[in-house]
Amino acid sequence: MLFFKPLAGIVIVLALVITQGCAFSRGTLGEDIRSESVAAIKKDTTTKAELLSLLGAPDRLLQVNGRDVFQYYRYDAKVGSLLLILINFSRLSIKSDDLFVILNRDGIVEDVILSKRTDGLEFRFWPFGE
């Protein structure tokens, strides 16, 4: 068991010598889609004017299936880099939150579709695997 101690020491020293540093970066596009604002939107009740006062102007205005669709989005990007002297690993993960609000011909909210993909977004270094 005694020879494991110097071996472990050498491994630690080698790791410290080889490891140059690490880096974290983050970038976002758009404002956070607040859950309380989305919860305030009621189907068959909320009007276009109320929607605009709650969430502001949409990032995209679409016409789909004879209805107006307001799309709000937010992108989040996280980069983790492990900088070694001999080899560098980096991984950039980008995900988006999207909110679609479908309005009928009378300007009343017909449906609200929200998914928050950025909730599970993590800083990752390791580029292999999933």
Place this chain on the structure above:
Amino acid sequence: MKLPLSGLCPILLSTVMCVTFVGCNIVRITLNTPLTQNDVAFIIPGQTTLADVITKLGTPDSITDSHTGVVATYRFLDMKYSKINFGWMLKLWSPVDVDLIISRTGLGIDAFELLCDSNWVVTHQSFLRHLSSPRFNPYPF
């Protein structure tokens, strides 16, 4: 105290491997979660609605109108980049930086598209390119 040879072997081996792969960069970029055939196997054209799809896959990245209905698109990207700079080794002896770099980028861009009728029922579904995931391979030739 002397280290046994068996204890030194992993250190030497890893050092040799590191020296062989001098100046390496390995980068991966992913946009959204790449979808596979298994992820969309639950969709049955003529039965599954867009609401069912959104419940399982989340909202699409875009919804557009067409003459025959609504097109919902899920976009994703899995990019892999790897680089080796063989000139890195000369930094130890050379007063100038000499680069001999080989690199390669694999862009795994794809999208999953759904065509829905006026009642939001999925009528057709398909991947755009059917790309297999790229590999980390810096050899460009």
